[in-house]
Amino acid sequence: MTQAFRTIGIDIGGTAIKIAVVWNDGRVVESRQIPTQADAGPEAAQARILACIAALQQAHGLESAAMRALGMDSAGIIDSTHNLVLDAPNLRSWQRYPLAARLGAALGVPAFLENDVNAMAYGEWHCGAGRGVRDLLCLTLGTGVGGGLVLNGELYRGASGAAGEVGHMSLDRNGPRCACGNFGCLERYVGAQYIVARAQAMLERDPRSSSLRDMAANLITPLALTEAAAAGDGIAAAVWEETGIWLGVALASLVNVLNPERVVIGGGVAQAGELLLAPARRTILERAMALPAARAEVVTAALGNDAAVVGAAMLALARAGVA
Amino acid sequence: MTQAFRTIGIDIGGTAIKIAVVWNDGRVVESRQIPTQADAGPEAAQARILACIAALQQAHGLESAAMRALGMDSAGIIDSTHNLVLDAPNLRSWQRYPLAARLGAALGVPAFLENDVNAMAYGEWHCGAGRGVRDLLCLTLGTGVGGGLVLNGELYRGASGAAGEVGHMSLDRNGPRCACGNFGCLERYVGAQYIVARAQAMLERDPRSSSLRDMAANLITPLALTEAAAAGDGIAAAVWEETGIWLGVALASLVNVLNPERVVIGGGVAQAGELLLAPARRTILERAMALPAARAEVVTAALGNDAAVVGAAMLALARAGVA
Numbered sequence: 037m038t039q040a041f042r043t044i045g046i047d048i049g050g051t052a053i054k055i056a057v058v059w060n061d062g063r064v065v066e067s068r069q070i071p072t073q074a075d076a077g078p079e080a081a082q083a084r085i086l087a088c089i090a091a092l093q094q095a096h097g098l099e100s101a102a103m104r105a106l107g108m109d110s111a112g113i114i115d116s117t118h119n120l121v122l123d124a125p126n127l128r129s130w131q132r133y134p135l136a137a138r139l140g141a142a143l144g145v146p147a148f149l150e151n152d153v154n155a156m157a158y159g160e161w162h163c164g165a166g167r168g169v170r171d172l173l174c175l176t177l178g179t180g181v182g183g184g185l186v187l188n189g190e191l192y193r194g195a196s197g198a199a200g201e202v203g204h205m206s207l208d209r210n211g212p213r214c215a216c217g218n219f220g221c222l223e224r225y226v227g228a229q230y231i232v233a234r235a236q237a238m239l240e241r242d243p244r245s246s247s248l249r250d251m252a253a254n255l256i257t258p259l260a261l262t263e264a265a266a267a268g269d270g271i272a273a274a275v276w277e278e279t280g281i282w283l284g285v286a287l288a289s290l291v292n293v294l295n296p297e298r299v300v301i302g303g304g305v306a307q308a309g310e311l312l313l314a315p316a317r318r319t320i321l322e323r324a325m326a327l328p329a330a331r332a333e334v335v336t337a338a339l340g341n342d343a344a345v346v347g348a349a350m351l352a353l354a355r356a357g358v359a
Numbered sequence: 360m361t362q363a364f365r366t367i368g369i370d371i372g373g374t375a376i377k378i379a380v381v382w383n384d385g386r387v388v389e390s391r392q393i394p395t396q397a398d399a400g401p402e403a404a405q406a407r408i409l410a411c412i413a414a415l416q417q418a419h420g421l422e423s424a425a426m427r428a429l430g431m432d433s434a435g436i437i438d439s440t441h442n443l444v445l446d447a448p449n450l451r452s453w454q455r456y457p458l459a460a461r462l463g464a465a466l467g468v469p470a471f472l473e474n475d476v477n478a479m480a481y482g483e484w485h486c487g488a489g490r491g492v493r494d495l496l497c498l499t500l501g502t503g504v505g506g507g508l509v510l511n512g513e514l515y516r517g518a519s520g521a522a523g524e525v526g527h528m529s530l531d532r533n534g535p536r537c538a539c540g541n542f543g544c545l546e547r548y549v550g551a552q553y554i555v556a557r558a559q560a561m562l563e564r565d566p567r568s569s570s571l572r573d574m575a576a577n578l579i580t581p582l583a584l585t586e587a588a589a590a591g592d593g594i595a596a597a598v599w600e601e602t603g604i605w606l607g608v609a610l611a612s613l614v615n616v617l618n619p620e621r622v623v624i625g626g627g628v629a630q631a632g633e634l635l636l637a638p639a640r641r642t643i644l645e646r647a648m649a650l651p652a653a654r655a656e657v658v659t660a661a662l663g664n665d666a667a668v669v670g671a672a673m674l675a676l677a678r679a680g681v682a
Contacts, residue, residue, distance in 0.1 A: 113650060169518070170518065171517055171518045171522075183616070187510055187511070187515055188510070188511065188513055188515060190511055192510055192511060193618075194494055194617060194618025194619065194651065195492070195493065195494045195618050195619060195620035195651070195654050195655075196618055196650050196651060196654045197618070198615075198618045198648065198650045198651045198654075199494075199616065199617055199618035199651075200616065200618075201615040201616060201618075201648060201651070202615075202616055204612070204615040204647075204648060205528075205612040205615060205616060206530065206608055206611065206612050206646065207529065207530075207531075207532050208530075208531050208532055208533075209530050209531055209605070209608045210531075216648060217645075217646065218611060218615075218646040218647070219646070282532070285529055285532045288529065288541060289527070289528040289529050289612075290616070292521075292524040292525075292527040292528060292541075293506070293522065293523065293524060293525055293528060293613070293616070294517060294522055295516075295517025295518050295519055295520070295521045295522035295523075295524075296517065296518060297518035322540075323529065323540065323541040323542070324527075324541070325521065325524060325527060325539060327436060327519050327521045328517065328518070328519060328521045328522075328524070331518050331519045331521075332518075
């Protein structure tokens with residue numbers, strides 16, 4: 037049993053950077069946010085990150101050496117071997133800037149950078165809804181649909197660190213074009229904007245009364261659909277049913293290919309909970325092979341918005357050989 | 360560097376059992392076949408397998424202890440932890456019979472049983488077309504479509520040993536029903552009988568002259584289509600083009616999810632070679648994300664019918680801690 041100690045995780049988003057003091061079992065001690073100011077470039081952010089870390093260290097009496105490692109994550113294509121951002125739409129000027137190395141050098145600990153969805157998957161696996169399993173598939177559903185894999189008890193990154201793009205599995209060779217260039221991608225059916233478009237299409241062709249009809253178009257969001265369905269709105273329920281079936285069609289294929297022990301569903305859209313997961317589970321049982329379908333437990337994520345920052349911290353400890 | 364030695368691999372099929380003496384680098388010394396006689400049950404087969412092994416040992420001066428381990432593979436659902444067949448359509452009465460344990464005890468070496476497609480993937484990875492990569496996807500195309508995965512440099516079996524069923528990824532939610540119960544499965548488009556059906560449908564609606572028109576229906580096989588296409592038959596070429604696109608649609612999704620360094624395509628249908636692989640590669644580049652698409656090298660299998668027996672032998676050495 038490793039002695040308890042605290043470390044730091046940093047989640048770099050396009051608009052905010054989250055910096056958290058985390059126990060080595062994954063519990064968050066305190067989390068702070070600072071603006072990313074992506075356009076000001078990575079050097080400016082580096083100074084503000086170090087100031088925030090210094091403040092957190094002082095507040096918690098946390099010495100740099102005691103944290104053993106520094107874990108970071110960011111959206112985009114990450115070279116996790118060299119801890120560099122290779123391509124991130126919201127962090128254009130940050131590409132190949134050695135932020136992890138600079139922060140690590142400033143603090144005197146090894147620092148590691150990971151893709152945000154991989155960090156989320158690892159966090160859920162280490163101390164969230166994926167705890168205790170060997171083979172985990174983790175999906176994040178929001179504007180985009182991403183995924184992370186822990187296979188044979190290890191984070192799986194693929195040959196160029198790009199594995200896990202489950203949002204861009206094609207569910208229909210001739211389906212609608214996706215922003216990625218492919219056709220009929222999962223994201224094209226369950227991404228937030230496409231759920232909203234489904235609701236609008238259903239409202240047009242389904243004559244039933246619905247509280248959604250009184251809403252301004254821009255107020256129809258996945259959250260509004262969840263609230264309406266929970267209040268008994270038939271059209272909102274049908275939107276989630278259809279969305280859950282599409283999710284289930286993709287998961288059935290993934291269950292056949294990966295035979296995961298658990299499938300963790302996170303992200304804003306996952307707040308629909310059973311409205312989304314019940315039809316997805318039913319579809320997996322209807323469509324996937326019996327043995328892997330029976331084995332795959334589909335659950336909602338447990339760590340919420342902390343999954344990535346916690347996962348980044350835990351992964352850094354593992355990569356530093358501490359955990 | 361491990362010293363060179365020879366071991367034995369056994370591939371148990373529904374009609375024939377292949378028993379091969381194999382060097383520990385995967386080269387086959389000699390391979391023999393005996394009939395499975397599945398209905399006679401596993402005990403009868405066990406005696407015949409031991410007799411064949413004894414004959415091979417004598418022919419090659421191979422002592423039991425020197426082979427270090429015994430590797431076996433079989434079609435079906437395999438419990439590789441306990442080395443038992445759980446379910447195999449062609450070996451009904453063999454289920455849960457401890458054939459591996461009995462053979463291992465008779466020879467005084469540890470014996471291991473693996474699923475045949477996993478063994479094939481491992482064989483291609485160890486000493487075939489997948490050699491030297493960390494992340495490999497291996498497909499076998501025939502009457503059925505199967506797959507095996509080597510990820511992070513390890514055979515990936517999934518939570519119940521059922522991983523790799525890439526033939527049952529759905530490429531169209533509302534596509535034709537597959538024998539597995541799902542709809543629009545890859546196997547439903549590229550399984551041998553569906554390639555033949557595609558040829559028949561094309562012959563009906565495409566007025567071009569074709570050597571296939573002079574053939575009896577039962578002579579139109581994937582091999583006949585390959586020969587016709589190689590001889591310049593436009594309809595046969597179109598059949599392979601469409602088949603390769605379907606394969607590519609599935610591979611594009613797999614490339615996005617798994618980001619493999621290499622994709623090895625084996626099985627009888629893969630003998631179509633570039634007729635099949637060229638459109639598949641083109642479709643991956645058109646449909647998968649740029650980074651993983653550029654990374655995934657799609658090649659034909661190298662070990663042919665020996666892949667499984669070699670893979671079973673190599674995997675047994677690895678599991679015995681020898682290799």
